[in-house]
Amino acid sequence: MTMVCAKDNPFETGELSPRERAHLWVDSRFDDLECLHARFQDYQYSPHFHDTFVFGRVEQGVEHCRSRGLDFALTPGTSLTIINPGDLHDGRPGEEGYEYRMFYPSVELMRQANEECGGSGDIPWFSNCYVEDRLLSERIGRLHRLLESEGCPLEAESLMLETLTHLVLHHGDQKPVPGRIGDESSPVAKVCDFVRDGLDQEFGLEDMATIAGLNRYQLIRAFRKEMGMTPHAYVINRRVEAARGLLKNGVTLSAAALDCGFYDQAHFSRIFKRVVGVTPGAYRNACHG
Template sequence: MGQATIDQDSALHLDPVGRDEYARLWRDRRFDRMECLSARFNRHTYAPHTHDTYVIGVILAGTELFHHRGVEHAARAGSVAVLNPGELHDGRPSEHGYAYRMFYPSVALLERELSDALGRPAAAPGFTGTLVEDPELFRAIRDLHLTLEDPQADPLKTETDLMRAFVAVSLRHGEAGGRLRPAGQEPAAVRRAREYLDAHLDRPVELADLAAAVGLSRFHLLRVFRATVGTTPHGYLTDRRVQQAKELLSGDLPLAEVAVACGFCDQAHLNRVFKARVGVAPGQYRRGSNPVQDGAPAGH
């Protein structure tokens, strides 16, 4: 068996996926072209191989069997798997197959996220364990993967979720060589962050731009904002957008234009987010707020 360093796309093609299996792989340009894989395998096997990236992911169902560091592992549903770059491993399904979601982040990406969190240059972590039982981290990695798969995901949420998940796995289960500094109180910075978000309700907000505007690192901003406001900047931004949508729904602006004015991708995106927070769709909210306009229903 070969032991070449290959990307995940090449690894998949060494043994083609069967008709009753699926595998979706994509690369996210925002995060150093990180490969992301969502798959369900019943028979597909991986030959021994290595990656020049980390392997970080979660087992959603079933059990994957694989050799790593001379030991056979059984990665069961609920497990978090972490492998360092260059480590030889294979993979095959157990009797009932398995489903998983995997990230293949570069060394540079983990170094960047960890350095920001620690407030100093930091080397990428080394992981001594292979399988981790950490329910909170499992949910963070699974939810991040789902977010990256969603073309309508807000960039502020995506960046926030990625930083929090990768910093958590690095500090909890890697030899990262550092601790987080105390969050402290930064009332002036939090106030400026809220003002920045309030001024950008109608457009995408990047976490790096927000942090630069208030003079804090990205990770420190996330911590002090949550400590002060009780939610993340993305949570605050979403709530403010929904509140603005409520105000606009008192008028006759078409729902599609309300969505754009409040920073949502389209009307469907507005509907989904609005209903999740208000309990009814925007059209229903409008009809309830304005039963009649000039003798006719006020919806669009």
């Protein structure tokens, strides 16, 4: 199996300052695993979520984060973050900025890891978005650098298995993944289903409130309580996640923007970068070499 990597092409980083850099690549050997190595001095992630898991470490400096109501700081050494699919989170630099390495493993890759280490084959889940684990931190750093340098395939496969099984065995809850929003009949779930099924449409707050059976004020309050964000923020994040999937499958930038409800290319690029950390063009290049 091969690795699709953008390392040999200058990475389009949009509005990043000269002091900042971001290198994202996709490793097809591990279910199209996305990997990000970045140095941010001023850049801040707005609150967002992913359809994948996220875990990683800071190598230099400090990153301040918030997820599931917890504020925490990632520093070099032992601290790690583990984010479940759908968990709202953000990131902002400390005084001197930070350099970090992140993995975005698919739900299926994590399910396989759970099964490999004797689990039931269910999808693992992680209650703690911040953990201290020096051994795991060292493994993550070594694995990330190995994949970035296209090192020995056997070593990469072995270290990947060790890293993921350690993550599951020592920090996973060993319980099935909660049903996705939309599997239930709550007002917010109904709106989330409505949004997912029509990302190329315009959404009005009044229409969404009608579907939920609430007034507009009640809808916003319900969304904040259940999702940690407003309906508008949810729509934007869902559009970005859908665009990531299309770009990974080779869809053009303009087609992805249109299919996901971004009618202005500049707006698409700005919003995508705010959530993903790189522009849509850079992301597509990373996925396809």
